[in-house]
Amino acid sequence: QITLEESGPTLVKPTQTLTLTCTFSGFSLTTSGEGVGWIRQPPGKSLEWLAVIYWADDKGYWPSLRSRLTITKDTSRNQVVLTMTNMDPVDTATYYCAHRHCSGGSCQLFFDHWGQGALVTVSS
Amino acid sequence: QSVLTQPPSVSGAPGQRVTISCTGSSSNIGAGYDVHWYQQLPGTAPKVLIYGNNNRPSGVPDRFSGSKSGTSASLAITGLQADDEADYYCQSYDSSLSVYVFGTGTKVTVL
Numbered sequence: 761q762i763t764l765e766e767s768g769p770t771l772v773k774p775t776q777t778l779t780l781t782c783t784f785s786g787f788s789l790t791t792s793g794e795g796v797g798w799i800r801q802p803p804g805k806s807l808e809w810l811a812v813i814y815w816a817d818d819k820g821y822w823p824s825l826r827s828r829l830t831i832t833k834d835t836s837r838n839q840v841v842l843t844m845t846n847m848d849p850v851d852t853a854t855y856y857c858a859h860r861h862c863s864g865g866s867c868q869l870f871f872d873h874w875g876q877g878a879l880v881t882v883s884s
Numbered sequence: 885q886s887v888l889t890q891p892p893s894v895s896g897a898p899g900q901r902v903t904i905s906c907t908g909s910s911s912n913i914g915a916g917y918d919v920h921w922y923q924q925l926p927g928t929a930p931k932v933l934i935y936g937n938n939n940r941p942s943g944v945p946d947r948f949s950g951s952k953s954g955t956s957a958s959l960a961i962t963g964l965q966a967d968d969e970a971d972y973y974c975q976s977y978d979s980s981l982s983v984y985v986f987g988t989g990t991k992v993t994v995l
Contacts (some may be wrong), residue, residue, distance in 0.1 A: 797984065807922075807930065807973055808885045809984040822885065823981055856929055869977040869984065870920035870937060874929040 762786035764796070764857050766878035772847050773884050780878060782857030789815050789835050793853075794868040795860035797838040798831065800853040810852075812860065831848040836874055849882045886976050887912060888987035895993040896964045899930050904990045906957040912985055914952035914955035917977040921950055921959045924971045933972070934959060 770778035780798070787794055797812040811831040812820045821829050830843045840857060855878050858871035889907040896902040898951045906919060913919055917938050922930035932941055934950035937957065957976075961968055974987035 784968075799986075806886050806989040807975075807986040809986060810967065812984065820982055821982055824885075868918065868920075870918070870932065870935055871930075871984075872932050872935070872941070874931070875974055878931050 762847075762859050762873040764859060764873060764875040766813075766857050766875045768855075768878055768880065770812050770879060771881050771883065774848055774882060778841045778842075778847050778851070778880060779845045780855055780857075780880070782842070782875060784838050784840070784857070784859065787859065787862070788838070789813075789833050789840070791815055791862075793862040793865065795862070795867075796833070797858050797860055797871055797872070798842045798855060799858060799874075800851075800855045802853040805853075809841075810844075810855075831860075844867060847859075847882045849878060852880065852882045854879045887978055887981075887985035887989040890972075890974060890987040890990045892988070893991045897995045898964055898966065900964050901960060901962045901975065902964060902992060903932050903961075904959045904972055904974075904992070906959070906987050908938055908957075908976060908985075910955060911956060911980035912955075912976045912978040913952065916978060917979070918956035919950065919952050920975045921948075922975065923972045924973065926970070930963055932971060940985050961992070964992075968992055969994050 761813040764784045795814040798810040859873040897975045921934040936948045937952040
């Protein structure tokens with residue numbers, strides 16, 4: 761059974777750096793094909809994909825946020841960390857981590873398991 | 885940030901059929917990338933409803949179905965029920981940006 765859980769601060773000040781941790785179980789990021797992504801959702805708005813990291817340490821970022829985002833993995837702890845620099849009130853959102861679908865060696869480009877989300881408010 | 889376009893809202897009476905469109909471009913849906921659909925109930929995380937254009941995960945009723953043609957896709961809900969009230973999002977992959985892309989989202993209201 762795959763589970764993911766986000767953790768991090770609920771409130772950050774403008775210009776600060778946000779660090780979010782996704783702790784997962786039920787799969788390993790050392791297994792070929794596996795990946796974990798981060799998606800956010802501003803209040804009342806749509807889903808926005810931010811970043812992904814794969815088993816081979818390949819990474820992808822949303823282009824307009826690339827300069828502010830860093831995604832890393834700690835396979836020994838089954839964790840993925842997302843950092844976002846220079847936070848702004850418009851970055852206020854619920855941040856989700858999610859498992860990229862990979863089952864029995866077949867992987868597809870969607871997210872089949874999601875964490876419950878972590879609401880991050882950016883305010884002074 | 886949304887690359888895929890959906891109608892903001894659709895509504896229907898209980899038992900009716902509603903459809904939600906998802907329009908992309910030649911670099912995502914039109915490039916052959918699969919379309920996936922998520923249901924998001926109020927206050928909860930999104931849940932996969934349809935994957936690979938027209939496949940349902942176990943536990944998803946067959947009232948939900950998906951299709952894809954050209955640069956667009958659709959989600960159909962038949963036999964609309966009160967607990968279908970939720971936000972629905974399509975998602976694909978975009979080769980020009982090498983990114984996962986989501987739709988603008990559609991709120992389904994059961995009248």
